Amino acid sequence: MTNRIWGFIKSVLLIELLIGLSVTLRNQFRPHTTVEYPRETPNLKPRFRGIPRLRKNPETGEDLCVGCLLCEKACPDDCIKVVPEKRPDGKGKQAAKFIINYERCCFCGLCVDPCPTKPLTAIYMSHDFELASESRTKFYYPMNNLYEGAQIKEYSR
Amino acid sequence: MTVNEPASTLDTDIMEVNMGPQHPSTHGVLRLKLKIDGETVVGCEPIIGYLHRGTEKLCESLSYPMVEPITDRLDYVCAMSENLGYMGAVEKLCGISVPERADFVRVIMVELNRIASHLLWLGTHALDIGAMTVFLYCFREREMILDLFEEFCGARLTYNAFRIGGLLEDLPPGWTGRCRQFLKVYPACQKEYEDLLTKNRIWLKRTKGIGVISGEEAVEIGLTGPSLRGSGVGYDVRKAHPYSVYKRFEFDVPTGENGDTYDRYLVRMEEMRQSLRIIEQALDTLPEGPIRAKVPNWLKPLKGEVYHSVESPRGEQGFYIVSDGTDKPYRMRFRGPSFANLQALPQLCVGHLVADVVALIGTLDIVLGDVDR
Amino acid sequence: MNEETKGGAPPAGGEGEKPAPRPAPRARTGGLSEEELTKEVPSRVVERLKSSFPDAIEEVTYFAGNPIVVVKTDRLIEVMSFLKNDADLYMRQLADLCGADYPDRPQRFELIYQPNSIRHGHRITLKIRIAEGEEAPSLTGVWKSANWFEREAYDMLGIRFKGHPNLTRILLSDDWVGHPLRKEYPTEGRPEDHMLLRDPGFRPPDIMTGDLPFKP
Numbered sequence: 001m002t003n004r005i006w007g008f009i010k011s012v013l014l015i016e017l018l019i020g021l022s023v024t025l026r027n028q029f030r031p032h033t034t035v036e037y038p039r040e041t042p043n044l045k046p047r048f049r050g051i052p053r054l055r056k057n058p059e060t061g062e063d064l065c066v067g068c069l070l071c072e073k074a075c076p077d078d079c080i081k082v083v084p085e086k087r088p089d090g091k092g093k094q095a096a097k098f099i100i101n102y103e104r105c106c107f108c109g110l111c112v113d114p115c116p117t118k119p120l121t122a123i124y125m126s127h128d129f130e131l132a133s134e135s136r137t138k139f140y141y142p143m144n145n146l147y148e149g150a151q152i153k154e155y156s157r
Numbered sequence: 158m159t160v161n162e163p164a165s166t167l168d169t170d171i172m173e174v175n176m177g178p179q180h181p182s183t184h185g186v187l188r189l190k191l192k193i194d195g196e197t198v199v200g201c202e203p204i205i206g207y208l209h210r211g212t213e214k215l216c217e218s219l220s221y222p223m224v225e226p227i228t229d230r231l232d233y234v235c236a237m238s239e240n241l242g243y244m245g246a247v248e249k250l251c252g253i254s255v256p257e258r259a260d261f262v263r264v265i266m267v268e269l270n271r272i273a274s275h276l277l278w279l280g281t282h283a284l285d286i287g288a289m290t291v292f293l294y295c296f297r298e299r300e301m302i303l304d305l306f307e308e309f310c311g312a313r314l315t316y317n318a319f320r321i322g323g324l325l326e327d328l329p330p331g332w333t334g335r336c337r338q339f340l341k342v343y344p345a346c347q348k349e350y351e352d353l354l355t356k357n358r359i360w361l362k363r364t365k366g367i368g369v370i371s372g373e374e375a376v377e378i379g380l381t382g383p384s385l386r387g388s389g390v391g392y393d394v395r396k397a398h399p400y401s402v403y404k405r406f407e408f409d410v411p412t413g414e415n416g417d418t419y420d421r422y423l424v425r426m427e428e429m430r431q432s433l434r435i436i437e438q439a440l441d442t443l444p445e446g447p448i449r450a451k452v453p454n455w456l457k458p459l460k461g462e463v464y465h466s467v468e469s470p471r472g473e474q475g476f477y478i479v480s481d482g483t484d485k486p487y488r489m490r491f492r493g494p495s496f497a498n499l500q501a502l503p504q505l506c507v508g509h510l511v512a513d514v515v516a517l518i519g520t521l522d523i524v525l526g527d528v529d530r
Numbered sequence: 531m532n533e534e535t536k537g538g539a540p541p542a543g544g545e546g547e548k549p550a551p552r553p554a555p556r557a558r559t560g561g562l563s564e565e566e567l568t569k570e571v572p573s574r575v576v577e578r579l580k581s582s583f584p585d586a587i588e589e590v591t592y593f594a595g596n597p598i599v600v601v602k603t604d605r606l607i608e609v610m611s612f613l614k615n616d617a618d619l620y621m622r623q624l625a626d627l628c629g630a631d632y633p634d635r636p637q638r639f640e641l642i643y644q645p646n647s648i649r650h651g652h653r654i655t656l657k658i659r660i661a662e663g664e665e666a667p668s669l670t671g672v673w674k675s676a677n678w679f680e681r682e683a684y685d686m687l688g689i690r691f692k693g694h695p696n697l698t699r700i701l702l703s704d705d706w707v708g709h710p711l712r713k714e715y716p717t718e719g720r721p722e723d724h725m726l727l728r729d730p731g732f733r734p735p736d737i738m739t740g741d742l743p744f745k746p
Contacts, residue, residue: 011358016356016357016358017357017358019352019356020352020353020357022352023349023352023353024290024353027294027349033297033300044307045304045307045308045311046308046329047307047308047309047310047311047326047329048307048311048312049310049311049312074222074223074454075223076219076223076224076226076227106226106315107312107315108225108226108229108315108317109311109317109325110222110223110225110226110317113222113320113325113454114454125311205700205701206699206700206701206702206703209701209702211710213686213711214710214711214715214717215717217717218717249594250594251562252562252563252566252567252594253562373622376622376623376648377622377623377673377674377675378674378675379623379624379625379673379674379675381623381625390648392648397648397651398651398653459564459567461567461568461593461594462593462598462642462655463593463594463596464596464626464644464653464655466625473625475625475626475644477626477628477642477644479630487630488630488631488711490626490628490630490642492625492626492628492644496678496682497675497678497679500674500675500677500678529701530701
């Protein structure tokens with residue numbers, strides 16, 4: 001009975017409405033959490049998976065890729081094509097052509113998984129994710145474009 | 158001029174109305190053919206398949222590790238559960254036992270993802286009914302979880318986080334601390350949502366007594382997950398057929414009483430708390446050790462077939478794999494919980510107003526990527 | 531990411547397919563052996579089924595601790611009603627229903643059912659085999675949830691169900707030709723899209739002139 005009376009008083013005084021309003025009022029004074037994306041760059045974590053790119057040995061500047069085709073075989077989307085060739089010094093192989101079709105790529109990271117060059121893998125998931133383009137040809141990256149780092153895009157307001 | 162019209166001419170005609178496929182509240186591309194009498198729904202036929210991508214056929218031409226990114230895209234809101242279910246199925250098929258640490262990390266991820274998924278559900282469900290603020294708050298907290306995921310596996314939605322036999326990489330340094338930080342912050346946030354909704358008069362009016370389904374009926378029609386537990390049937394795959402290391406954790410399976418939209422809301426809110434409990438226990442007892450069993454890259458399972466199911470935030474997510482001894486699955490079947498749950502919609506809708514259909518789609522928590530596969 | 535590549539992956543270098551066929555597909559899993567996986571496990575459901583329907587069961591196999599029972603097609607509804615209503619089994623839910631296609635077998639299609647007991651926690655895989663053109667008995671009278679699953683099996687494999695109230699395509703559009711999950715249905719899409727990168731004589735496109743090997 002007391003419960004019912006208390007419930008009646010509550011509903012007359014609009015208690016639950018006031019509780020709700022107090023929640024929204026409290027949130028007015030919280031710090032902002034929004035990142036205004038094109039103007040601010042989002043804070044990417046080290047393991048972030050952007051588009052796959054190729055890497056050179058940072059010490060010697062040589063190609064790391066040994067043309068083993070494992071990434072091509074592991075790719076679920078068939079977006080990698082590697083044409084291996086003999087290295088000029090006769091030891092092992094290197095990639096003569098390495099093409100990634102970013103139209104197909106699903107950013108899964110399975111190509112990095114079997115890469116045999118250790119400890120730095122030849123193919124790696126970079127932090128670039130701004131891929132939008134006005135033409136389909138731009139999604140077809142030949143080998144020399146794969147080495148370049150992130151191309152910073154300028155936005156104007 | 159006739160004066161005395163028979164009363165029957167005052168009846169309204171039954172009208173057929175399409176809701177969707179681009180209706181904002183259908184959570185994807187779902188088309189409902191509604192038969193309405195005035196404002197009341199008298200018949201409802203869901204028309205699905207707008208997002209059908211042929212994943213089951215696609216898997217037949219991919220090797221076992223390659224299927225994982227595809228499971229991400231079935232139920233994209235809780236990709237971790239899909240990953241775990243698929244990994245579990247393959248590991249069952251091959252008889253691989255996973256290192257303990259990997260199992261614990263998987264459970265932490267899946268439970269975090271359950272919270273994230275329920276947050277997205279709560280936000281959009283409340284938004285459909287008209288509570289805009291909750292949506293913004295839910296997404297703010299979901300962002301914290303997604304940050305944790307990004308730190309662990311590098312992606313925020315399609316995680317591809319696990320590998321057959323364990324994990325690809327261990328937890329990054331300091332991750333457990335940040336996870337604990339989230340566990341500390343989150344209960345207060347959930348209290349905020351409950352302050353806004355649980356006793357809210359509009360919310361009660363819109364959800365209480367809407368879409369009532371009895372436990373027996375719900376089992377019959379194939380409902381699983383929170384939608385089933387809202388009707389009082391405490392069936393949870395984590396308890397009934399324990400997989401991974403769920404046996405070691407203490408948690409309750411919340412159930413509702415009336416089987417209406419409000420009860421399903423309460424069940425999901427309680428489930429988030431239980432997930433927090435599981436994560437806390439897992440973090441406390443996280444063992445050290447290897448994270449990946451020795452599994453060849455080119456996996457060739459024996460001839461055989463398995464059915465493995467996990468409890469995704471939406472219900473029983475089943476994976477049925479037939480192997481013919483090659484490196485590609487002969488038949489891959491994804492049993493989507495949303496597909497089975499959506500089947501109950503016509504039964505729930507009838508007799509309610511068109512505005513309630515929006516609430517009912519929300520309460521079933523369907524993801525169209527999972528329905529259409 | 532480290533040791534596995536040495537042991538399991540095909541030899542690096544891409545010498546192409548090896549022509550010599552292997553004598554028998556040997557399992558490469560690093561997991562349990564065949565004997566352990568196909569070991570018989572005691573199952574109450576199978577015992578009950580064997581005692582109640584000795585003539586309806588064609589075959590019982592086990593894989594990874596799960597019994598797989600093949601029953602005769604014409605006895606399916608009887609067996610399923612028994613599983614659903616028997617107080618000892620009480621499998622009130624049909625968790626999944628799907629079809630599979632084996633074109634080499636005389637009975638081409640398999641329908642796989644996963645009934646599930648919520649009260650007792652039983653689980654079993656039940657199968658029937660049907661030939662092409664044959665109709666499978668519809669389970670919509672036993673479980674309501676079979677409705678959409680059967681429609682999906684019809685849509686994907688072209689299996690017709692006798693007694694289904696509304697056997698139409700569900701995921702594909704009504705005017706779709708063919709049934710995608712049949713093995714003869716092509717897996718790969720338009721050759722100009724897909725085989726592009728697999729072609730050994732493939733020439734990378736000249737980005738400057740926009741010379742593309744496919745039509746955008």
